[in-house]
Amino acid sequence: MTRAWLAAATAVVWFCGTNLPLLAQGASWESYCAPCGVNPGCSTCGPTGADAGAAYGYGAGCAGDSAYSGGSCYGSDAAACGVAYPSCAAPAPPSAVWSFSLGALYLQRDHGNNYAFSYDDPNEDLQYLNQRDADFSGGMGFETRLARYDACTKHGLELVYWQLLPTDEEAMVLGSSLAGNLSAILNYDQLDYSGATADNFTNNAFAHRLRREMDVYNVEANHGIVLTDACGSGATVASLVGFRLFRFDERLQFASDPNDSMFTYETDELYYDIDTQNLLVGCQLGGSVNRPMTGCFSLTAVAKAGVFGNFCESSSRISGAAGTATINNGPNNGASWMVSNDKVDVAMMAEMALGFAYQPTRRWRLTADYRVIGVSGVALPTNQIYHDLRGINDVALLQTNGHVILHGAYLGMERCF
Template identity: 35%
Template sequence: MLVSRFPAALALTLSASGLFAAPINLDQPSSLDRPSYFAPEKSPAQLWRQNNHPVSLTEDAPAPAADKMYAESLEPGMLAPSADGYSGDCSTGSCYDECFQDCFCPTWFAYAGALAMTRDRGNEVWLSNDSGDYAARVMGTEAAAMGWNAGYQLGFGRRIGCCNWAWGVDFWAVRGTNEHTVTNAGLVGQLDTPLDANFQGLTYDGSNVDDYFNDAAAHRLQRSYDFYNVELNVFQDPTLYSGNYGGGCFQFGALAGLRYFKFREAMSFSTDPSDGVFTGADDELHYNINVDNNLIGAQLGMIMNYNWNRLNLYAKTKFGAYGNAISQDSAMYGNLGYAYIDNALSPNNGQSFNVSGTKGRVSFLGEIDLGANYRVTQHFSMNIGYRVVGVSGVALATEQIPQNFEDLGIVASTPSNGDVILHGGYLGGQFIW
């Protein structure tokens, strides 16, 4: 009986001795503190399809790749891709775009490039004719139409979200001038103007204005065109900061912002009744028109991208309604002063033909950009594209020519139902950091 009780006594003794063992030092690392990797829980329906592999609880044994990726995604500052394809933390460098590629997440970007643009041909107003051949069209307003003119574009911005949201400021400008001169050489009759009926009632230096423009030695037309554009947009472009070069992904983004668009146009129709060479002589007379359109308002747009490795194809659309502040100046003058109304029956008799007018209206502007972007390095890319800008409800210089130059009220009314289509290509580079 003593033998049978000995194992129980020994067990009791060992247990009691454990109570008086050295205390555990909580500052020392424990085997329980070692990092471990745990496989994510699987649903019952998935278990039969999974490879059965042991899960290591030791630091030395390598963890399965899938388990490690999942565990790392749960560490501070790291997020796994979400269902919508936009997640991550740019501060840690972990960011994903909707193609589930790693994103390079810089802070600022800047752009500089060159433009070459022209505008559509407008309605032609005939200014010069051959008095001996009325079928001969000698010169119209499109003789000095805008050709292809160079311009420039600048932009900068900053990201406000992980990889795909940003704000940006864009500025571009195109300016051009053109000139055309005709003389009486080779004409059947004399160099006249179809506007002589409109000019009746105007006098310059004691002679009717018709006497300067009809039977002239030369007519000259000068036109100038200025386009300025400033935009502040908040936009979503998933490929804007992409650092990896995946392929075959089609993406959409939204855009909203403010825009200021300025279109200024000037026209000068001059006559030299004597020697055919414009030298600034006293008998040279000029009919000038200047119009200025200032559009400001809000716009919405869409960005579409197709990414293939380093190459990105894109299409951008913008549309908005704008308040348009219009101003216009018309004058007939020479070295000796302004032409004036010389008609006793006119309520404007004696007034100079130097008229200004202003008005406001709502105008509409739409833009389409088609282009390609090639990422040279992680920080620098080149892009090339073609842009079309259409504007309606603007004042044009050719629309300011009145049928009766004595009615100064009509001249000051500033017609503004014109349309302009500006289009052309651009080439530039973007740096991000």
């Protein structure tokens, strides 16, 4: 199923990338290719004055406005904003501006739900190895963006891709650090493993270890329309509509070793592995604001949200080097403890970002923002754990009641051409 949905997602991305390149986040395309201190929002179709020659390669120092006022686009906008365009032998500069940006991301994830795996036998109130002990402190990533804005039609298109580099965290507790014995909270005595009940490998253990891994990928294809011109010192406001694909994968592993703290996948070690995958595909609506400030600075804001289909999968297994554990009683007696499932559900996603931009030259711009991304309706590993390990039929019911919040900073560079 995963390959089929990835193929479908690739087709959607190809369609969006071909027909709807994405709207640059928080960008004011009318500010590109103009000198600092000049607000070219008064010119809907390109840079003003002699800078048209400097930015686009035409001859500078031309006089008059005959070459630029012949069409309604250039003439009416020039008159409305009091802009005099020079006369040149070359045609008017192109109204469409392309930009490309590349930058670094640093995102943190909110705390997951409280879920402990170990306790100090015989006092179960003393619980250890909570999944928050292996929280994701923060992950590095990158973002790239290709955008096109037509100043005459005031329509913009963009294609965005960002991802976080694979992140993993680990926590461990030793039996020697407890007053009693280190034991597992789940009832491993209901399972058999390597010729004995599985609690022989999890209770009165030397060490328990918890490991978590996370992967995040994002693709967007958006179309935007500039609603207001930034004449003078006003703000440029644009609407946004588009497609989005968001991939969120998380893996969790609880491991127990009764003899030492070196987890080397020996036969005396038992592992509980849970792997969840979420592929969100859907549409989003939103908008952006760019507010010019003094000099080369401007403030930016972006908000977007949508409803998505979540094509999710999950797999769970309790096993080790000696094979997969089996249930030793009840209606599922003799069944191997290995479950895989998938379903399609509804998820919601929203994103907000506040930042600023600094434009040192006519073609280069530095951007920075702080963003928050919230997702609900996703499958997370701890939501797939059933309290009675005999109930693999309950584990087979994929739970998508989890939520994820990512927040952090972005710093990048843009160039128009």
